[in-house]
Amino acid sequence: MSDSYQQRLLNVIPGGAHTYSRGFDQFPSNAPDILERAEGAYTFDVDGRRYLDYGMALRSVGIGYAEPEVNAAAAKYMGFGNNLTRPSLIELEAAELFVQAIPSVDMVKFTKNGSTAVSAAVKLARAATGRELIARCVDHPFFSFDDWFIGSTNIPKGVPQPVIDQTKIFSYNQIETLEALIDRYPNDIACVVLEASTLAHPGPSRDVDGETFLHDVQRLCKKHGIVFVLDEMITGFRWAEQGAQDYYGISPDLCTFGKAMANGFSVAAVGGKRELMQLGSIELEGQERVFLLSTTHGAEMSGLGAFVATYRFMQQHDVIPHYWSYGDRLIGLLNQVAEKQGVVSVFQAGGVPCSPFYMFRDCSQASSAELRTLFMQEMFKEGVMMPWIALCYRMGQDELELTETAVSKAFSMVARAMSTGVDGLLQGPVVKPVFRTFN
Ligand SMILES: Cc1ncc(COP(=O)(O)O)c(C=O)c1O
Known part of the structure; x- marks a missing residue:
């Protein structure tokens, strides 16, 4: 099997993919090693097998794969040269649209990857405050491939100790953990970095009725x-x-x-308040320079055209309400079928409806990688790829029905495993966490 796709991938690409969460260790052994194309809510492997895709390219596609309006916009700007020697019209249009769309944003810089955007925010914060420490939320899985974040995970190899020491952690929905950091390092913390929510909405504010944990974070930062x-x-x-x-x-x-934000095209952004963002400006006479995101491909026209088209499509087609309603129905369906098949003691679907999650637990309530692998394996047999749940606009009634059929079969296997164990049912190795110190 030395010429299998997997071998060939591993031979020329460290990890066999350009994102660790796409690696072979993240999928059951019956998952296709390689994919050829995708359209709408479906992905196709090289043998033409079709999978309903709940991975949605690591959540980078929101409308659906190869959405004609978005692709046409990208193609239009490829035809306009794709990358020019001075700023392009679409660069201005995309920036003005972004600033108008997001309430807290006065200025924006585009880039190609989320990691570089978050690292740029960290740099701006350090430049603005003259402080070095970063407080990042420990319950949120990923912010950046850069050293400031990776040094605070269990894969710190290659990150200098002083950089590791500069990132501190606090817990979501536990404002006292952030307070404790601030008490311990008064006047040293440049920024707090977190997501608004991942598995659940923010909990209630400790201090103000009707507000949330996020308001408490905002208040502490301001103070x-x-x-x-x-x-x-x-x-x-x-x-x-x-x-x-x-x-x-x-x-x-x-x-x-x-x-x-650009339905699969490579666009990321850092934006925010003018007094911070303009630290990266060049027109303010005498201001000390901050070298903020200067990249050759940052304003690639096809991507920015795709962003503008994606945004307009979202507005015209109620894409966001669709995420909420489809997610709500999917969570209900998964839990109902789990109940029917007698697996509720090990399975749970939940989360914020526009971004649901599912998880398997073992009898000690720890997360069960064995059952998750078995579930994914059985779902693949039914033509559904569900490494996690990312929704797209092109998922509708047909996709819910396909999911229901697949899940019913997968859960009956999970029920069997609950009495016999997974040995003999699993066709290959159990999936592993991305963040582990050793292979
Ligand atoms: C919350 C969050 N921030 C940042 C990133 C990094 O984005 P990218 O992979 O585009 O560098 C990710 C990627 O998974 C993410 O989920």
């Missing part, structure tokens, strides 16, 4: 001169048209977007 960075990579253009910041009624100092 202590800390820059509040909200990472909207996933929540932006999904929770609400104006971002989760609008949904929850907060106003971060800086915020970052990416993922599905």
Whole structure:
């Protein structure tokens, strides 16, 4: 099997893919090693097998794969040269649209990856405050491939110790953990970095009736001169048209977007309050320079054209309400079938309806990678790829029905595994966490 796609991938690409969450260790052994194309809510492998795709390219596609209007916009700007020697018209249009769309944003810089956007926010915060420490939320899985974040995970190899020491952690919905950090490092924390929500809405504020944990974070930041960075990579253009910041009624100092904002084209953004963003300006006479996101491909016209087209499509077609209603029905369906098949003691679907999650637990209530692998394996047999749940606009009634049929079969296998164990049912190795210190 030395010439299998997997071998060939591993031979020339470290990890066999350009994102660790696409790696072979993240999928059951019957998952296709390689894919050829995708359209709408479906992905096709090289043998033409079709999968309903709940991975949605790591949440980078929100409308559906190869959406004609978005692709046409990208193609138009490819025809215009794709990248010019001075700023392009579409660059201005995209920036003005973004600033008008997101309430807290006065200025924006585009880039190609979310990681660079979040790292740019961190740099601005450090430049603005003259402080070095970063407080990042420990319950949120990923902010950046850069050292400031990776040094605070269990894969710190290659990150200098002083950089590791500069990132501190606090817990979501536990404002006292952020307070404790501020008490311990008064006047040293440049920024707080977190997502608005991942698995559940923010809990109630400790201090003010009717407000949330996010308001407490905002208040603490303001009081202590800390820059509040909200990472909207996933929540932006999904929770609400104006971002989760609008949904929850907060106003971060800086915020970052990416993922599905251009329906699969590579566009990410850092934006925020003018006094911070303009530290990267060049027209303010005598101001000390901050070198903020200067990249050759940052304003690639096809991507920015795709962003504008994606945004307009979202407005015209009620894409965001669709996420909420489809997600709500999907969560209900998964839990109902789980009940019917007798697997509720190990399975749960839930979360914020526009971005549901599912999880398997073992008898000690720890997350069960064995059952998750078995479930994914059985779902693949039924033509459904569900490594996690990312929704798109092109999922509708047919896709819900396909999911129901697949899940019923997958859960009957899970029920069997609950009495016999997964041995003999699993065709290959159990999936592993991306964040682990050793292979
Ligand atoms: C919340 C969040 N921030 C930042 C990133 C990094 O984005 P990218 O992979 O585009 O660099 C991710 C990617 O998974 C993310 O989920």
